[in-house]
Structures are given as C-alpha cells and as structure tokens.
Amino acid sequence: MSALSIAGVGTSLRVQWRTGWKAVVGWVLGLTAIVLLTTTSITGLYDTPDKLRSYAETTAGPGMRVLNGAVAGTDTLGGVLVNELGFVVAFGIPLLAIALTVRGTRREEEAGRLELLLASRVGRQAPLVAAVVVALAALVGLGALTALAFVAAGAQTSGSIAYGAALAALGAVFVGVSAVLAQAFGHQRSVWAGSLAVALAAYLVRGAAAIDEGPALWATPLGWYDKVAAFGETRALPFALSLGATALLLALALWLSTRRDVGGSLVPARTGPRRASAALVAPFGLAVREHRGTTLGWAVLVAVLMGTYGSLMQTVIDAITGNPDLEVWIAGGESGIVEPMAAMFVLLLSILVGGYVLQSLGSLRREETSGRLELQLSEARSRAAWLAPHLTVIAVGTLVVGGAGALALALSTAAALGDSSWVATLLRAALQHLPVILLLGGISLALFGWRPRLQAGAWVVFGIAAVIGYMGPGLQLPSWLVEWAPFGLVGNVPADAPDVTGTLVAGVGGLVLVVLGIVGFRRRDVPMH
Secondary structure, rough: OOOOOOHHHHHHHHHHHHHHHHHHHHHHHHHHHHHHHHHHHHHHOOHHHHHHHHHHHHHHOOOHHHHHHOOOOOOOOOHHHHHEEEOHHHHHHHHHHHHHHHHHHHHHHOHHHHHHHHHHOOOHHHHHHHHHHHHHHHHHHHHHHHHHHHHOOOHHHHHHHHHHHHHHHHHHHHHHHHHHHHOOOHHHHHHHHHHHHHHHHHHHHHHHHHHOOOHHHHHHHHHHHHHOOOOOOOOOOOHHHHHHHHHHHHHHHHHHOOOOOOOOOOOOOOOOOOOOOOHHHHHHHHHHHHHHHHHHHHHHOOOOEEEEEHHHHHHHHHHHHHOOHHHOOOOHHHHHHHHHHHHHHHHEEEEEHHHHHHHHHHHHHHHHHHOOOHHEEEOOOOHHHHHHHHHHHHHHHHHHHHHHHHHHHHHHHHHOOOOOOOHHHHHHHHOOOHHHHHHHHHHHHHHHHOOOOOOOHHHHHHHHHHHHHOOOOOOOOOOOHHHHHHHHHHHHHHOOOOOOOHHHHHHHHHHHHHHHHHHHHHHOOOOOO
C-alpha cells in the first residue's frame, strides 16, 4: 500500500501525448467524420415540417428504440440527427473512452514502461491521472466538434451544445469504469473484456427500457444520455448523474491504485502449471492458447446481441402494423417489414465478425513487437510454419463467432415469428457474408506481410465500410458507393438475392490478398519497425 501522489502529472501528460497523440486524434477525427457524414447527408432530406413529422412517425416503433434509444424531438432536425447517430454513439463513445484509458494505464504498465517512468520524479498515481485527463480532453473535443457540426447543419444551437455535452458525459463514465478495471486486472485484454461487458450490459438494459421508457432507463449511462433530451425538454439531472458516477469511479480507481504494487492487480492473475502441456509445445497449441479468449469473448458478445435482436422481430412488426400511417409507408405488408429488418441484423452480424477477425489478426503484430515472434523463429521453424496455425485458428474462430451469432439470430427470429423456415434463411444469409470477411481479413494480412506498421489501417477501411453499409441507405449515399463498399458486395441478403459478381469480387480479392500477405511475410525482415 502506498500514499496517494500525483507529483509529476505534467510530465506524464507530456509523455502520454507524445506517444499517443495519433490515437487520440484518430479517434476524435474518425468519429467526427461520421457525424459530418450524417449531418451533411441528412439535412437536405428533412427540410420541411411534413418530412420531419413523417420521420418521427416512422421511428417511433420499439424496434428503433431498442437500437437507437429513446430519442426525444425526432420531429426536429437535431432529433433526426441524434436518432441516426444512435447506434454509432452507443458503441463508438464507450470504445473511445476504453481505448484511450487502457492505453495510458494498464497497457503501459503491462509493457513495463510505467515502471521506468515511475523511477523518475513522478508520483505513483500521476500516470493514471494523466491518462484520464487525455481521455476526457478527447471526449470534450469530440463533443465540441459534434456540437459545431450540428449547428452548421441547422440544428438548434442550445440543443446542439447539450448534445455535445451529453456525448462527453457518456464517455466520461466509461473512462471511470476502465480506470477502475485497470486496477483490478493485470492484463489489458481483461480490462477490455470487462469494460466491453459493462458497455454491452448498458446497451441491452437501455434497449429493453427504451421500448416503453421505463424507469430502468435511469439505471444506465446510455439511459442518462437519452434522458438529456437535447432536442426535447432538456434535463440537467442526467448530467449530474453522469458526472457524479464519473467522480466516484475515478476516486475509487485512485484509491485502489494505492492498494496494489506496480505491475500487480487486485485480482491476481492465474498462475499456470509448473510444466507446459504437450499441446503448448506445438505451434498449433500455442496459437489456440493465443486466440481462445478473444474467440470466446466475441462469440458470447455476438450471440447475446443477435439473440436480443431476433427476439424483438415480432414486436417491431406489431408496432408498425398497428400504425396505419406506417403500414402504408412500408410496402409489401409483413414480409416487407421482416426481410429488410433481417437483412439489417445479418449486416450487423457481419460487421461484428469482421471486427473479431481484425482484432485476431492484429495479435500477429503484437507477437512481433513484443519479441516473441523472433524468439519462436529462432527454432528450426519456417515463417509459414509459424503463420499457418494462427490463420487456421482464426479461420475456425471466425466460424465459431459467426456461427454462434447466426444461430442465435436464426433461432430467436424463428421463435418470435413462429416460423421455422427463418432458421435456414438466416443461416444461409450469414454464410453469404463470408467473402466479405475474407476480404477484410486479406487487407489486414497483406498489410501485416508488407507494411506491418500500417496494419491498423485495416481498421480504417473496416470503419468506413461499416458506416457506408449500415448508414449509407439511410443517408441516401450514391447506390454505387453502397453496393461496392465491402459490406454491400454480397447484396442485401436475405431481403434480396445475393450479388454473384460482388461475391466473386470479395472472395477472389480476399484470397489474393491473403496470398500476398503470406508472401510478404516470408520475404520481409522480422522484426520490422
């Protein structure tokens, strides 16, 4: 146990900014770009009171509330923008907060760099305070840029400022959650998993409570974000709850940091057996051990989300068919409602599986930068012999994660609609997205093979593709752009027939990129900095 000391926090701030400014700027500008894309695309679509009223009617159903929350003032331009950004905000803001907090705390500590810094005249808690300040500053910057984008689009000024502040307040709570978990767990992956579990639980509780705006909305940070009602009757209480929770969590994190050693954690890491099992001696066993935790975590996450979405299918139908105006707006009756909804959920499943693949392939670069790859290659083992088991395990993991999500979506949808034919339909639609996953994985592997320092660029491609695929039709982006973006290549299955040409482009392109990545890895230096 040590006394609380934040001496040298200025030095820690300079170090964290110098080593992490690219990540900070990348997160802020990336999310701001999504906001700008939404504001510039939406503003011209809802320029009359009749169009705004029609939008409010079409988004009043429980299905949209589950996805985007209980958005107030959807009959105003600001409310429309908030609703369109609802799903992105629900995950994008927590991810920003978690990424920047973990980067400045547990990641530095796990790598041993924090211990070196603390050897100078820097207080024990100064790096933690610096990491929190950097993350909060990024959130404030994002909130300010978002407010400016809303005002420039023509939204009400006071509502835009309140909305920007609500974004920052939402992220601040997850900064506090991550700071606490960084004291509890000894590995950054555990901190990520715990923080994401909190974000997922908050999203599911908010979604269930948003259907009838029940009191449970007040129980989650996302509910507080909804209750701000920036473009309705704006409330101050949600801000007080968010800031109070953040203050308590940060105080708890500081206190917990005095109760453990540097490099240690409150929850002791499990010690392994004294002797490695026979499986760990083989490359394939090492690859399984490396990826099993990530695979299981993603499988549970995807299955829970998809099962929740599928179980709401009948609720969405009842809400729309119960509204005569919406029934006229949706052509094709009940099938015209279910099939587009199913296609959207399959698209979300594909995006999640793509995220799993990129995270798993990113671990290859971590093996290289940590020096473990060089050590393993010092044995009588070729680079292909090292890479093949990892690619095999990731490929199997993709099927496990995608299969768990597809099965959960298919079974819950069939149960909700009382129609077992949806099981085969949705499983087939999920399989038809595999070429897209191969294409994304190929981009990441090709970068790893030839330009490993740029491998994170695959996430940029993924983010742009996900935004175009999920939001493109609503933003009325050019149809060629939506259709030729990675997630649009296979078509809007199962609502429409799969696009054979696009599927071939994605599949063949993915295979070529995978081969290029393997060739590049065999020819380049290891390690390459």
